Amino acid sequence: MRVPADWYLILALILFVLGGTGLLVRRNVLVMFMCVELMLNAVDLTFVTFARTLNDLGGQAAVFFVLVVAAAEVVVGLGIIVAIFRRRADATADDVHILKG
């Protein structure tokens, strides 16, 4: 059975909204980080879906780029999180606001 493209897109939308909402409402840095990953994967899913629908490999290629960038971003992001953990007991995002104007 062939799953319609719309379903994939709806799934991607659900994932994206979940990730976005989590990013905005959660305080734990690690969880926020995972939410960002969720949003990225939602976008990836959209790319793949359109690649198949439109029969265009460009979408698949874009996914690879996103994966590479996401991997790099994970390295940097986790590095920052580790640095924060070293300086303070927990990793609540709102505690880190010394850039307040």
Place this chain on the structure above:
Amino acid sequence: MNAAYVILAAPALGALILLAGHRRLLEPVAGWVVVVLGFVSFGASLWLWVTLLGRPAGDRVARLAIFSWVPVDRLQVGFGLQVDPLSVFFCLFVTGVSSLIFLYSIGYMHRDPSFARFFFYLSTFLFSMLVLVLADNFLFTFLGWEGVGYCSYGLVGFWFDRDRAAVAAKKAFVTNRVGDFGFMIALFLMYEHFGSFDFSRVLAPLAHGATLPTAFATGLGLMLLLGACGKSAQFPLYMWLPDAMEGPTPISALIHAATMVTAGVYLLARSAPILHFSPVTMWLVACIGITTAFVASTIACVETDIKRILAYSTLAEIGFMFLAEGSGDFSSALFLTVTHAFFKALLFLSAGAVIHALADEQDIWRMGGLRKYLPITFGAFFVGYLALSAIPPFAGWWAHEAVLEAAYHKDVWLWVTGVVVDGLTAYYMSREVMLVFFGRSRWKEQRPEPAGAGGGGHGGSHADGHDGEPHDSPWTMTVPLVLLAIAAVVGGVIDLPFPGTDFLTRFLAPVFPHTVVPGFSLTTGTRVAIGIAGTAVNFIGLAVGIVVWLPGLARPRLEPGFLRHGWYIDEGVAGAVAGPLAVAADSTAYVIDRRGVDGLVGGIAALTAGAGRQLRRVQTGYVRTYALGIGIGAAAILIYAAARVGG
């Protein structure tokens, strides 16, 4: 012709040496450097003069381009020198008289802590003046013009720790600026009309047939006249010159005789081809000259400061030069300029010797009987006195008669006033000589006479500063006196009014061709008659002065108050400046500037600061806020893109 470079380079080198080594050069050395280089410059001037004489009269103009100064599109101004009879004539007496004054200064400034600074200014002064007269375009002339202005500021205020000297220097500078304003406007007009400042493009065509609209010539001429009035201290911009007496005496001699005040005479003589097209300007030049001469001579009759009397006499003499120029007789004006340089330098330097001998006393009421103590100084001063009073056969007489002939030709009333001024000159100079060198030795008394105290204007107040008898000065001071005295006696021979002996007039003739300076001739009978009449008045003035002032008694009736206040002109100007002008200046400073200009600038700053203060609230420091911002921004872009595509 290359000697012109040496003329300029020598004083420039002197200034540079002193600038570089003023801390290391000991007292006499610094002075000798400048004196020797001054005489080098004089020697080069002589050489240049001989070179010019070796050429035919029609071929005595040479232009030496040094480098291009302002190469801007249509405007090309160069650093260049113009060697012609006029500039060489000025170089000769400027360098000659200046060098003698420099030599004198070595003795006069002995033991002054700023000896080297003084000689630096002297050298720069001479250099600026030479730039002024040697330049081949008006802009370069203006550079020298400003140079002498700056140096006079530095020298009048040389003893700047004295309040009066500092104020006098400022006054000289500000008054000069008024004149400079006129010169600058003249420069702009010149550029507008001729597209050039070069003498060869502005003046030369006018001297050879080109014409100038009368209205334009008048405007340009008046602006040049304003400049000349400022620099040459003519009415109404003359107030700075008497006050400039606060400077050391050699400076007074330098400013009055060789440099500075003759600059205006030079400028008008140089601009003769322009002035020729404006009879109004010529008349105004003559009238300003005679007005200055009259006002200054009357004030000099009551002045009690030995140097200020001479200062007012300089105003009168420069007024005579302007009178001659306005009457269209430029070579007589220059004849008077050079003879005046001799005897005025002589008078100032010997007055300086008197002041020196009496430990800085300048009030003539505290002098008297000095001829026995200062024989050389007395002899020198006496020669200068007779020359300035236009007594035959001294140099001043020949020049004054030449000027008065020109004035007679222009208008008989100019002549009458001129003769009166000459008589007054003889009178007040007699007064000065009688009170300083004859009569009782009032400087020996502890208290000055009460009548003399009212005159005001005395420098130091010390009655017991004399240790021992006053005596003549060292040789560095007396040698220039003797040389200048000789020049003041025989100086008239350079331009005798007999056929074939008018050397100066013929030398200068190529500069003032008949197309622009028509010249005039009076019958021999008229010349003899006005000569005798004028000379008789001089003798009467001399005799009256001697008879009245020889006893050395105070005569308050001969010294009316309005003259002691200088016709209240100085007070009037001060009142005008302090009154409405001060109010205007205050309102500009405290209302327009503070509220308006400052308000605008401050307002922009406050606006920026306020906006920043509000905008900083956006930066909460919470990651989620930024994330929301990014989200909203992305959504906005998407909606916009969708709307574009959809629309």
